[in-house]
Amino acid sequence: MSLAILHSRAQVGVESPEVVVEAHLANGLPSLALVGLPETAVKESKDRVRSAIVTAGFEFPARRITLNLAPADLPKDGGRFDLAIALGILAASGQLPEGCLDKLECLGELALSGALRPIQGVLPAALAARDAGRALLVPRANAEEASLASGLVVFAADHLLEVAAHLSGQQPLAPYQAAGLLRRSLPHPDLADVQGQLAAKRGLLVAAAGAHNLLLAGPPGTGKTLLASRLPGLLPPLNGREALEVAAIHSVASQAPLDHWPQRPFRQPHHSASGPALVGGGSRPRPGEITLAHLGVLFLDELPEFDRKVLEVLREPLESGHIVIARARDKVRFPAQFQLVAAMNPCPCGYLGDPGGRCRCTPDQIQRYRAKLSGPLLDRIDLHLTVARETTTLDPSTGNNQTTAEAAALVARARERQNARQGCANAMLDLAGLREHCLLTSEDQQWLERACERLGLSLRAAHRLLKVARTLADLEEADAIARHHLAEALQYRPGSQV
Known part of the structure; x- marks a missing residue:
């Protein structure tokens, strides 16, 4: 057979559209043409695939080879199509049996030796392959992540020779069995460690119970960051669908895969972060901090120190729960349903209203400092709390010692009422x-x-x-x-x- 057709997956935002790889061999001078809007990394796959096939002991056809990645208007980038291209050439040249690729999708980058290297964004591809009713063949380093898509048959290999032996029936690969290596939930810090601050703890409980945005304002050292870090422990655990959404985002962003998954994400970008770092962007749009905080908490410490233009881009996703990044070539939509928690000082020096009279800021300085935050942004924050300085004590037994577990139980009961009544948190x-x-x-x-x-x-x-x-x-x-x-x-x- 001089024509082979197999399936792979591209990556567009957090989605993974299907790509049909067609390999055709014809008579003529030996050449290899790759069409279908490939980016530079995909064009370079011709040389990687040629070396991998020869090094693995197969024959590279000395014919006119045409490779088409359809649909032609979908940009393709990265080395994720190397394995599919190599298998297409082998199948079209008769070195693999006919029909062995019909119910299979392939992803993986090839080394010159024929070894399979991992790629990013495997989980969205795995979910799409499962919905399409096909099995998925990936490098072994990606198999654990792909196996998170329950109901999907995953095959894992380390080398092109293993894949060929599996497809030819000589040494079939056993379906990969998940080992649970990606499930590394860690205990949350305890709310009881925060001394005093009864009003702030009450506000934190309300924010968790209704998924409300929260602003903590107060002098340095009053526990604003400490309180914010306790919020994820109060939130209900992710359900199965939500956990896969979070895992897919981190897979696309090539973060340390699914660190502490399936816990809710807690992101804390520095105030020097740029707009694209916060909301996503780049010539090839990638998710930003608000997307990495999807279904979790985005904590912005020292809120007025962020550039005002950077903060203003938060206004739309705070309302809509997603962000659309438009480029001349296409648009990419990223989910951004996060809970915003921000902290700030009351003035540039931080001690406005301090009983000791330590603040020396002028009214003009205070006005300029607070003017860094626009009214429309503050309007979207439900809870504004003042975190005052507590009496200095080293005794952790003083005050309200409500634990994270006790507060989380109250939040869970409130969320259950909301889900039964309206199907979402009150903030939504x-x-x-x-x-x-x-x-x-x-x-x-x-x-x-x-x-x-x-x-x-x-x-x-x-x-x-x-x-x-x-x-x-x-x-x-x-x-x-x-x-x-x-x-x-x-x-x-x-x-x-x-």
Whole structure:
């Protein structure tokens, strides 16, 4: 047979579209043409494949070889198609039996010796192959990751010769059995380690129960970072679908694969991070910190020290839960449903309002410092908490010693009520959900309207206030929002005096 057709997968954002690899041998002067919009790394695969085939002891056909990667309008990059191209040439030249590649998808980069090297973005390809009803053949270093797609038959090999022996039936490969090596959940830091800060702990509990965004403001050393690091331990564990979403993102980003998976991600970028580093980008769009924090927590310490233009790009994903990166050639959509936790000082020196009178910042300096944060961005943060300096003590037994396990149990019960009632966390409620699940009595409605008018709250802020009140009611296992829920929710808005 002079024509062989097999299947592989490209990588576009966090998706893995199918690529059909066609290899055709014809009479004529020996040549090899690769078509189908290949990038530089794919064009270089011609030389890698030739050397790998010869080194492995196969015959490289001295004929006119045409390789087509379809669809032609889909850009292809990386060395992920090397194995499929090599197998296509071997099958088209009759060195592999006919029909052996029909129910199989292949991914892998070839070394000049014929050894298989791992690639990034295997998990999205594995999920797509499973949905297509085909088995997947990958380098052994990628097999554990591919096996996370339950129901998929995964074959793992170290060399082109192993793959050829499997396809020819001489030495079939056994389906790979997952060893659970990627499941390395670590214990979360305990909330009981935070001394004092009862109001901040209460706000942290509310943020976890409703998936609300949170801003912690206070002098240095009051425990803002310590509190933020406790939030992931309060959140409910990821379900199976969510865990695969998180794993697929980290697979595409080629992070240390699935570190601490299947725990919720906790990302803490430095304030010197650029816009593309935070939201994603580049000539070949890659996920940024907000996507790596998908279904987890994004912690921005020293919030005003971030460039204002960098912070402004957070406004859209905070509302929509995704980010679209547009380039002249294409658009890539990345998920970005994260919970924002930010920390900041009240002034440049950090000691505004300190009882000891340590602050020497002028009103103009304080104004410029706070002006780095725009009103629309602050409007999207549900809870604004002041973390005051506590009395210095070395006794950890003082104050509220609620543990992470105890707080997480309260959060879990509140989230169960929300999922049973509306199918999502309160922070994700749309306008229709607000009308249905955040009903108020006429007296409470008028009271809230007067309070919002007095505080100058926008309609968006009023809606977010209702969501926080709904979460407070869920923590008390109350069916209806009461006046004291609204009053507490108002206390979490900046400048409120209730």
